[in-house]
Amino acid sequence: MWTIAGASTEYTVAAADDRVDLVAWGPVGVSDGPSPFAFHGKVQYMLPGDVAAVEYAPDGVRPFLGADLAVAGHALTWRLDSVSSEDGLAATFVDEVTGLRVVTHWRFAPGTDVVERWAVVHNDGAAPVSLTRLGSAGFNVPTPGGASLSYLCGQWAQEFTPAVTRLARGRFEIGSAQGVTGHQFAPYLAVSTEDGVYGVALAWTGSWQITADADAAGLTRVRVGRALDGAPVTLAPGESVTTPVAAGAYSADGLDGLARVWHAYQRVSARLDRTPKVIYNSWEATTFDVTAAGQLALADVAASLGVETFVVDDGWFVGRHDDYGGLGDWTPDPAKFPDGFGAFVSEVRARGLEFGLWVEPEMVNPRSALYAAHPDWVYQADGRPRSTIRNQYLLNLGRPEVHEFVLSTLDSLLSSYPISYLKWDFNRPRTEADRTVADLDGAHVRNLYRILDHLRAAHPDVTIEGCAAGGARVDLAMAARTDVLWPSDNTAPLDRLRIQDGFLSAYAPHLMSSWVTDSTGLFDERPRSLAFRFVLASAGVLGIGADITKWSPAERAEAAAWVARYKEVRDVITRGVVHRIGGPGSARCAVQYSLGDRVVVLAWNAGGLDGLDRVPGRAVRLPLRDLDPAARYRAGDAVYSGSHLMAVGLPVRWTATHDADLIALRLA
Known part of the structure; x- marks a missing residue:
């Protein structure tokens, strides 16, 4: 035994x-x-x-x-x-x-x-x-x-x-x-x-x-x-x-x-000594319509909000005007960056922002130079038609020449430009595969790991975000090889609240990339405030993905305040012990993060928004966990005993204009 x-x-x-x-x-x-x-x-x-x-x-x-x-x-x-x-x-x-x-x-x-x-x-x-x-x-x-x-x-x-x-x-x-x-x-x-x-x-x-x-x-x-x-x-x-x-x-x-x-x-495998940066991603603002002028306009606003990394999403490379072309041809489009891509990156960095880039290196469009040169590089079964998903094929990464192409392409991008953030996407599953070839699945995955391991070793200052049409590539192996993971393409507030609650039941908050956007719900269309969206996106690694050039001065001022509040507590959120309180389907819906003597509570109203105070009501109580019952904790002007916070709970009162909050507690 x-x-x-x-x-x-x-x-x-x-x-x-x-x-x-x-x-x-x-x-x-x-x-x-x-x-x-x-x-x-x-x-x-x-x-x-x-x-x-x-x-x-x-x-x-x-x-x-x-x-x-x-x-x-x-x-x-x-x-x-x-x-x-x-x-x-x-x-x-x-x-x-x-x-x-x-x-x-x-x-x-x-x-x-x-x-x-x-x-x-x-x-x-x-x-x-x-x-x-x-x-x-x-x-x-x-x-x-x-x-x-x-x-x-x-x-x-x-x-x-x-x-x-x-x-x-x-x-x-x-x-x-x-x-x-x-x-x-x-x-x-x-x-x-x-x-x-x-x-x-x-x-x-x-x-x-x-x-x-x-x-x-x-x-x-x-x-x-x-x-x-x-x-x-x-x-x-x-x-x-x-x-x-x-x-x-x-x-x-x-x-x-x-x-x-x-x-x-x-x-254990996380690089927790690196402070997670607040990012801005341009996808929802511009989709494929990427131009230097348009991106710099977004970067100006992002910098004013306190964003730290500006990520240009899809649409920056040659042939990429929609999702029908360009994948595989990873050269910056000179028509979109007339002064040169390097000059554009320098302009972003001159605004006090680090620079990030979106890639989808395992994919190729039929309408691309790479596919014209190497049609045999995609998965295929002899005599069978090839299917496209999102108008693209999947490269057979298990082939040595494909592995070398992807590795050298990413190495070249990261070496040629001061890129500190890489969003690696994967927007279609494998459909055709020759089953007479030995272990296609294993060869692809092992070469994926080899590339990710190489990037972490060769470019240690680059943050890597794993994405696959949302959350289709979230597992322990990716969690060990990336810095953040994208749980879902759905960023609508109440939909995303449910997604993030499930994510945190198996995966840590330092992995959870989340954006503030203006998206409406696919499954729950009830509106929520900008504060709700910021508190929600603060539950992991905060990002912004809305078209911020369209935000009003008041919205920008509120956003800047939320970004500043997140920066004060992000170490607790990404490194602290997590207790989920209730959930999206209950009156209590909050997450508690504890690190040393610091406690941060993010809370949301996932229910109705009457808030009229025309009938008697009581505050929602959020019972906290693992506090010192004899200690006293301060939250703003209020002071509570640890015993009170654990037995009775932290009080929150929701109204029509107050549907979420970030509450930082310290020993009084």
């Missing part, structure tokens, strides 16, 4: 025949007693691996209730060869028939309560082996009363919608077959029990799958890993493949406590 420990939790496994089974997972000391996964009685009509809390199983060991690894031609079995306890745990399994050697790994990320798991599959045999299933891990949860599964679903403009499914018996599955994380589901699942909540997530930006199986004996086993989309991964003799990292987390404090575990984990 082996135990590894995190910050406050532990994970214990034991060898059982030719398996490694989970013994206990929970707070430190949970393994000191009988395992909740031990079963008694005779196994009927199945194999022991089907009812055991097995950590990683081939289909020959777990043939009926869901295996993690399978090969073409026959059921795979193996023997447990060795277990090493250096740097976490590693168990080696060997199959004499195929020559496969599989090493499964466990470790806690330093200082966190997230256990990372992955497998490395080696072909030590004399013949190729085709893997038809390639999971990263199986996570076991004791659910004698059935499982309550929480997940995040949606579509474009409605990402990260929380949903709950009760699974008494059977199978539940989410995933993506699009070659990208996808809008439909986030690679995240939580299993709630009477004794705590267990979460799993995947660090993979291609096709993926999370499957929960609840059996008759009170066990829910969650399988996490890549989805191979009907295209096996074939290993030649001597080759190996490493699965993506599957991460598991436990919290005794419910789903909100689980969110804090994930936030702490994501901060």
